[in-house]
Amino acid sequence: DVQAFDKVVDSVCPFCGVGCQTSVAVKDNRIVQVDGRDGPANENRLCVKGRFGFDYVHSPDRLTKPLIRRDDAPKAGDMDLRGVDPLTIFREASWEEALEKAASGLKTILDRDGGSALAGFGSAKGSNEEAYLFQKLIREGFGTNNVDHCTRLCHASSVAALLEGVGSGAVSAPFTDAMKSDCIVVIGARPATNHPVAATYFKQAVKQGKQLIVMDPRRQGLMRHATHALQFKPGSDVAMLNAMLNVIVTEQLYDEQYIQANVSGFEALKEKVKDFTPEAMAEVCGIDAETLRDVARTYATSERSIIFWGMGISQHTHGTDNSRCLIALALTTGHVGRPGTGLHPLRGQNNVQGASDAGLIPMFFPDYRSVENVDIRSGYEDLWGRSLDPVKGLTVVEIVDAILDGKIKGMYIMGENPAMSDPDQQHARAALAALDHLVVQDIFLTETAWHADVVLPASAHAEKLGTYTNTNRQVQIGRPALDPPGEARQDWELIAALAKGIGLGWDYGHISDVYTEMASVMPSLNNIPWERLEQEDSVTYPADAVDRPGNEVIFREGFPTADGRGKIVPADLLPPDEVPDEQFPLVLTTGRLLEHWHTGAMTRRSGVLDEIEPQGIAVMNPYEIERQGLEAGQMVAVETRRGIVEAVLRSDREVADGMIFMPFCFNESPANRLTNPKLDPFGKIPEFKYCAAKIEAI
Ligand code: SF4
Numbered sequence: 001d002v003q004a005f006d007k008v009v010d011s012v013c014p015f016c017g018v019g020c021q022t023s024v025a026v027k028d029n030r031i032v033q034v035d036g037r038d039g040p041a042n043e044n045r046l047c048v049k050g051r052f053g054f055d056y057v058h059s060p061d062r063l064t065k066p067l068i069r070r071d072d073a074p075k076a077g078d079m080d081l082r083g084v085d086p087l088t089i090f091r092e093a094s095w096e097e098a099l100e101k102a103a104s105g106l107k108t109i110l111d112r113d114g115g116s117a118l119a120g121f122g123s124a125k126g127s128n129e130e131a132y133l134f135q136k137l138i139r140e141g142f143g144t145n146n147v148d149h150c151t152r153l154c155h156a157s158s159v160a161a162l163l164e165g166v167g168s169g170a171v172s173a174p175f176t177d178a179m180k181s182d183c184i185v186v187i188g189a190r191p192a193t194n195h196p197v198a199a200t201y202f203k204q205a206v207k208q209g210k211q212l213i214v215m216d217p218r219r220q221g222l223m224r225h226a227t228h229a230l231q232f233k234p235g236s237d238v239a240m241l242n243a244m245l246n247v248i249v250t251e252q253l254y255d256e257q258y259i260q261a262n263v264s265g266f267e268a269l270k271e272k273v274k275d276f277t278p279e280a281m282a283e284v285c286g287i288d289a290e291t292l293r294d295v296a297r298t299y300a301t302s303e304r305s306i307i308f309w310g311m312g313i314s315q316h317t318h319g320t321d322n323s324r325c326l327i328a329l330a331l332t333t334g335h336v337g338r339p340g341t342g343l344h345p346l347r348g349q350n351n352v353q354g355a356s357d358a359g360l361i362p363m364f365f366p367d368y369r370s371v372e373n374v375d376i377r378s379g380y381e382d383l384w385g386r387s388l389d390p391v392k393g394l395t396v397v398e399i400v401d402a403i404l405d406g407k408i409k410g411m412y413i414m415g416e417n418p419a420m421s422d423p424d425q426q427h428a429r430a431a432l433a434a435l436d437h438l439v440v441q442d443i444f445l446t447e448t449a450w451h452a453d454v455v456l457p458a459s460a461h462a463e464k465l466g467t468y469t470n471t472n473r474q475v476q477i478g479r480p481a482l483d484p485p486g487e488a489r490q491d492w493e494l495i496a497a498l499a500k501g502i503g504l505g506w507d508y509g510h511i512s513d514v515y516t517e518m519a520s521v522m523p524s525l526n527n528i529p530w531e532r533l534e535q536e537d538s539v540t541y542p543a544d545a546v547d548r549p550g551n552e553v554i555f556r557e558g559f560p561t562a563d564g565r566g567k568i569v570p571a572d573l574l575p576p577d578e579v580p581d582e583q584f585p586l587v588l589t590t591g592r593l594l595e596h597w598h599t600g601a602m603t604r605r606s607g608v609l610d611e612i613e614p615q616g617i618a619v620m621n622p623y624e625i626e627r628q629g630l631e632a633g634q635m636v637a638v639e640t641r642r643g644i645v646e647a648v649l650r651s652d653r654e655v656a657d658g659m660i661f662m663p664f665c666f667n668e669s670p671a672n673r674l675t676n677p678k679l680d681p682f683g684k685i686p687e688f689k690y691c692a693a694k695i696e697a698i
Contacts, residue, residue, distance in 0.1 A: 009481040013050040014461035015597050017347030018197045019470025020050050024481040047196035056605040061444050063457035064486025066098030075433035076450040102454040103501025105437035109410040115143030119399045119408050122149045122360040123415030124349035127466025129514040131358035133495045140384045141502050145371050145393030149360045151352050152396040157319030157683030158345040165327040167561035173342035173553045174472035178205045180340035183302035187215040188312025192222045193594045195346050219654040235576040235690050236285035241325035242276035247296035258334030265568030272570035300333045304340030315689040320682035321571035331566045337555035347471035354469030362393030367522045395684040403431035410437040419447035420599035423677040423686040424642045446601050457488040465511050476538040576690040577678040584692035590671045593663045600665030616669020618647040619661040635698040640674040
């Protein structure tokens with residue numbers, strides 16, 4: 001009943017990369033209801049987060065005034081902050097004082113130590129415009145490429161493999177193409193939990209008779225709908241996928257014509273996988289040889305096959321190798337570049353695709369153009385009127401290490417929470433505490449903001465105008481339903497104020513000015529002017545003309561690589577960095593819950609969601625719980641080489657024998673205190689999905 005509301009605003013969901021379009025109903029300046037709209041990614045559907053997870057914007061915890069750290073306040077480090085009154089650590093300040101202190105602290109380090117002593121973490125939850133401005137500030141204003149965001153912690157290895165193999169880090173087809181496919185592979189992803197609306201399309205496809213192959217070390221609800229469900233051993237992805245490639249090669253199930261016309265590296269692949277017979281790999285991956293053959297044949301011989309993957313693939317020290325195998329599957333069989341086929345890393349946060357596209361990464365300007373390429377760099381130098389750093393910057397975990405090495409002394413962090421999301425959390429928090437100057441811009445006093453010298457209160461998704469790019473490459477417009485509370489301000493205005501504070505002469509009158517400048521340097525946004533987005537709400541890139549829909553399926557005629565061919569890079573089987581031993585006999589893996597988003601800053605402040613999942617948990621299967629002499633419901637201590645975390649033990653048959661699963665959203669049971677910071681050498685992503693652990697009753 002629209003009459004019951006003061007207004008209903010068309011926007012997009014602020015949580016996952018599915019990018020569901022929403023109608024946000026407002027009464028008395030409060031959001032009272034969110035419904036799904038008929039968007040290209042959701043067709044009126046929403047999951048529990050999108051529908052009920054909106055009240056965090058009205059939380060009494062919202063930051064409403066700038067804060068400055070008191071001179072005598074202790075550095076937060078790893079201290080337990082629960083129950084601490086923020087005003088014992090910070091004092092409220094005027095905007096003028098806070099912005100002056102924020103900018104002058106950064107400028108002092110810049111003048112004294114140079115730009116390489118500064119770094120910035122931007123946000124995958126902010127808009128494209130905010131991401132563009134943030135990386136511009138770091139590059140133009142600080143003179144460094146030390147800028148990154150949480151893509152480093154989710155799909156960095158997938159993007160590294162995709163750029164190398166097919167010349168583009170984005171998906172080749174939308175997830176809705178599952179409906180046009182004959183064979184859908186979901187590997188290392190739990191879409192029913194993490195991309196729930198995407199999962200509805202996969203289930204619908206099965207009802208229409210499509211094959212669904214679900215492969216995951218943990219069982220999951222989607223396996224009930226699968227025609228093939230493979231619960232493989234954690235860390236054995238390359239063994240299983242190379243065995244499938246072995247079958248495709250030895251049984252000549254590959255598409256010779258496609259390979260000859262479009263692919264390089266096939267001969268090297270043949271050589272590499274010849275020893276990866278299903279019989280040899282069955283023991284390694286825990287899947288019998290006949291099932292491996294069956295799955296390989298099903299994938300290769302279906303008319304149209306499509307692969308979806310998530311962080312079970314990417315968050316390993318061999319994450320890039322895992323993705324290389326998936327790319328090899330698609331390239332050998334020609335299952336890419338046609339409707340119903342393709343490669344689709346399911347993107348995590350609502351704008352992790354757009355933030356990466358906009359250059360919020362240390363090695364690339366917008367549109368993945370190398371900072372080390374002289375021609376590209378000089379183009380930006382002309383545009384921005386200053387010389388730029390010719391060397392690629394440090395990534396998230398490298399920045400943390402560089403702080404503790406005394407090389408990085410100041411940071412600007414916008415809408416990210418590394419104190420909860422980085423691996424080996426005590427190490428990360430020690431680094432935040434060691435900074436000479438830290439500016440944090442956020443909507444809550446997050447675990448990271450507690451470490452700040454200046455805290456800038458910013459706007460929530462529902463309070464701002466901007467564009468967001470979902471996992472399908474759909475650029476969508478989000479509209480404000482509310483004003484920010486108290487003195488909180490728009491994020492883009494705060495980035496611009498800091499730019500002014502360090503002496504840059506930026507002049508943007510409206511967020512659309514930022515979009516227009518960004519689109520002028522990003523060929524991917526050709527034919528998608530701001531006015532078109534305002535009118536159509538969602539346009540897929542790349543678009544060939546302003547009056548034609550964007551291209552949902554790409555790579556129809558080759559690949560955007562140097563030679564126009566897709567490149568197969570064969571992968572070797574490497575062990576995880578840290579394997580179980582006598583002292584730590586179990587495997588710890590981390591991830592998300594349906595109800596909570598990322599580090600929980602928003603969803604743990606949403607009444608309905610926090611009521612459903614209110615406390616930190618460690619999850620094992622009932623057999624393993626009994627074997628360990630424990631009981632479900634009791635408090636346990638989970639320990640790794642990096643620390644100990646207490647949590648409530650939950651029983652769940654989905655978790656494999658010998659494994660503990662912990663979600664990383666609970667600050668009282670912070671799973672990332674335990675995780676291994678060892679990096680994949682290509683994507684520089686940490687090994688969140690596998691480390692050695694033990695568990696004890698408390
Ligand atoms: Fe939001 Fe993702 Fe749920 Fe859609 S599926 S409502 S985008 S959290």
